[in-house]
Amino acid sequence: MDKFEKLQGIAAPMPLINIDTDMIIPKVFLKTIKRSGLGVNLFDEMRYNADGSENPDFVLNKPQYRDAEILVAGDNFGCGSSREHAPWAIKDFGIKCVISTSFADIFFNNCFKNGILPIVLPQEQVDTLMKDAEKGANARMTVDLEAQEITTSDGETIPFEVDAFKKHCLLNGLDDIGLTMEKAAAIDTFESQSAQSRPWV
Amino acid sequence: MSPKTLYDKIWDAHVAHQAEDGTCLLYIDRHLVHEVTSPQAFEGLRMAGRKVRAPEKTIAVPDHNVPTTEGREDPAQMTEESRIQVQALDKNARDFGIHYYPVSDIRQGIVHIVGPEQGWTLPGMTVVCGDSHTATHGAFGALAHGIGTSEVEHVLATQTLIQKKSKNMKVEITGKLNPGVTAKDITLAVIGKTGTAGGTGYVIEYCGEAIRDLSMEGRMTVCNMAIEGGARAGLIAPDQKTFDYVQGRPHAPKGAQWEAALNWWQTLYSDDDAHWDKVVTIKGEDIAPVVTWGTSPEDVLPITATVPNPEDFTGGKVEAARRSIEYMGLTPGQKLSDIAIDTVFIGSCTNGRIEDLRAAAAILKGKKIKDGIRAMVVPGSGLVRAQAEEEGIADIFKEAGFEWRLAGCSMCLAMNPDQLAPGERCAATSNRNFEGRQGRGGRTHLLSPAMAAAAAITGKLTDVRELM
Numbered sequence A: 001m002d003k004f005e006k007l008q009g010i011a012a013p014m015p016l017i018n019i020d021t022d023m024i025i026p027k028v029f030l031k032t033i034k035r036s037g038l039g040v041n042l043f044d045e046m047r048y049n050a051d052g053s054e055n056p057d058f059v060l061n062k063p064q065y066r067d068a069e070i071l072v073a074g075d076n077f078g079c080g081s082s083r084e085h086a087p088w089a090i091k092d093f094g095i096k097c098v099i100s101t102s103f104a105d106i107f108f109n110n111c112f113k114n115g116i117l118p119i120v121l122p123q124e125q126v127d128t129l130m131k132d133a134e135k136g137a138n139a140r141m142t143v144d145l146e147a148q149e150i151t152t153s154d155g156e157t158i159p160f161e162v163d164a165f166k167k168h169c170l171l172n173g174l175d176d177i178g179l180t181m182e183k184a185a186a187i188d189t190f191e192s193q194s195a196q197s198r199p200w201v
Numbered sequence B: 001m002s003p004k005t006l007y008d009k010i011w012d013a014h015v016a017h018q019a020e021d022g023t024c025l026l027y028i029d030r031h032l033v034h035e036v037t038s039p040q041a042f043e044g045l046r047m048a049g050r051k052v053r054a055p056e057k058t059i060a061v062p063d064h065n066v067p068t069t070e071g072r073e074d075p076a077q078m079t080e081e082s083r084i085q086v087q088a089l090d091k092n093a094r095d096f097g098i099h100y101y102p103v104s105d106i107r108q109g110i111v112h113i114v115g116p117e118q119g120w121t122l123p124g125m126t127v128v129c130g131d132s133h134t135a136t137h138g139a140f141g142a143l144a145h146g147i148g149t150s151e152v153e154h155v156l157a158t159q160t161l162i163q164k165k166s167k168n169m170k171v172e173i174t175g176k177l178n179p180g181v182t183a184k185d186i187t188l189a190v191i192g193k194t195g196t197a198g199g200t201g202y203v204i205e206y207c208g209e210a211i212r213d214l215s216m217e218g219r220m221t222v223c224n225m226a227i228e229g230g231a232r233a234g235l236i237a238p239d240q241k242t243f244d245y246v247q248g249r250p251h252a253p254k255g256a257q258w259e260a261a262l263n264w265w266q267t268l269y270s271d272d273d274a275h276w277d278k279v280v281t282i283k284g285e286d287i288a289p290v291v292t293w294g295t296s297p298e299d300v301l302p303i304t305a306t307v308p309n310p311e312d313f314t315g316g317k318v319e320a321a322r323r324s325i326e327y328m329g330l331t332p333g334q335k336l337s338d339i340a341i342d343t344v345f346i347g348s349c350t351n352g353r354i355e356d357l358r359a360a361a362a363i364l365k366g367k368k369i370k371d372g373i374r375a376m377v378v379p380g381s382g383l384v385r386a387q388a389e390e391e392g393i394a395d396i397f398k399e400a401g402f403e404w405r406l407a408g409c410s411m412c413l414a415m416n417p418d419q420l421a422p423g424e425r426c427a428a429t430s431n432r433n434f435e436g437r438q439g440r441g442g443r444t445h446l447l448s449p450a451m452a453a454a455a456a457i458t459g460k461l462t463d464v465r466e467l468m
Ligand code: SF4
Pocket: B063, B064, B110, B111, B112, B131, B133, B348, B349, B350, B408, B409, B412, B413, B430, B431
């Protein structure tokens, strides 16, 4: 997995609340058996018109946000399905950090597995960052995971919380399966105990 | 011993390892797999030279993409991409030696219907699947939730998940339900009250007399939509109804093992003085038959209400409601019961079980659907379909003018050819009314099977109580 340490980049504002996984990546694009190549279809139904042309009003189609690496989004981002295609598409587009007041649980977890940092902040601070993002391409935001701090284009710093274990994995690009395999003895023990106590499983 | 909730008890029984910061390795008893969220996970295993750790606890079934029309065993009936996914699942199931129900098997169906039907889902288990509606299995008092593909790979390789414990939330539905009100109305009413993020960070236990009174089918409908309320999982304590449903199923324990299991299952309830982080109480008699008007499952109102005005909301919801109403092609103040529909879809893991089909058939019996309406029933599994045929329900649907399909997810998410056209309006018993969910530009109103049947007859959203 890619490491996430410090990111300085353009932030795109998407104030709409309840952006669901069908909006992030419609199901017609779930028919792949690969993880890559989904970025062109990120937010497909909002981003493209029915004839396939770009909708110029959609934020990521605006010249100043085409290279956005950070998304500042409305409440309850990523609700809906468990499809990991959603973070795959976000990552493939080039976005590495999403900031909102809240995220749906499965989406939130899926981000970390793909080197994306989801940050939860109170409404007031998301509003500040949303305004900063609205300034366009010159307003670069900095997200420092080690220091747990976001710096706006005006130099204002906003601290954020992150789970210590998830932070450790992101900073070091660690793969969960490898880490768990190191605890195989504990799993073996659990399995043999439960074969006694719950043999019907 | 300190008092515990049902969730606490199941959690504690499955912790294989706990790190100092509270991160746990939770042992997984059942892993359900379908064709859309698993190919990349199996590919990951192959690339790392890993095996499936517990193939005997892993069950695969293709459901999301499969056609629901006759002759579908013929791969030519699928689109190229669907065929690739279904064939990948066939191959992965065979290569890794996991239980498999191909489309040609009568037991095939929606993964969340097949699991309970075959007795794979049992009380007190941990159950996961790369699908958010895994919450369905919570109806058995199992801790069941959806996971992403990386986690699917993690469970395949290690039979565990890295988890932190959620908080405990109690949703109590007191008293009795009024006639015409069903499990679907309960679960939608709860989301209407708590919002789609109201359960974020929690595992919900549904309890109260109205929940106890529900059949296992109804309980599955309630838990199914816990995810729409944002919760990691929904649970209902197992009771005699649960045990009766489970007993005798192909993979349920038998003989002495049944007795041992039952002994443990009977301890699976929340202690009286257990701690709840959040409690929501709704009176059963206050719940009406409901429909959704917008593009979020929280956009719920009684069928007797009118389309709201965006200005009635606050914060980000004002803009979201405006966008929803425009997308749905509605006018604020319009009566919900005046909304004409084009299509009716009865099915999905929310409402594709035998009881759902019976409820719809009871309304349809001896009646015809309105001219010009496209109406479709997609049973949740081949066995549900066979039972409905045996009970004569299939004939009621067919005589009324419904298409009688084979089992699968179908128009719940429209990955197969069953889709809405832009602007087409559908009364659906499924669980998501997101923009484009049932086809690009399609408009979805969520409701119960009985309400869907009523809409098919009148051609508009209808209060089912008028037809009872
Ligand atoms: S029926 Fe719908 S919600 Fe259920 S598993 Fe299939 S696609 Fe998902």
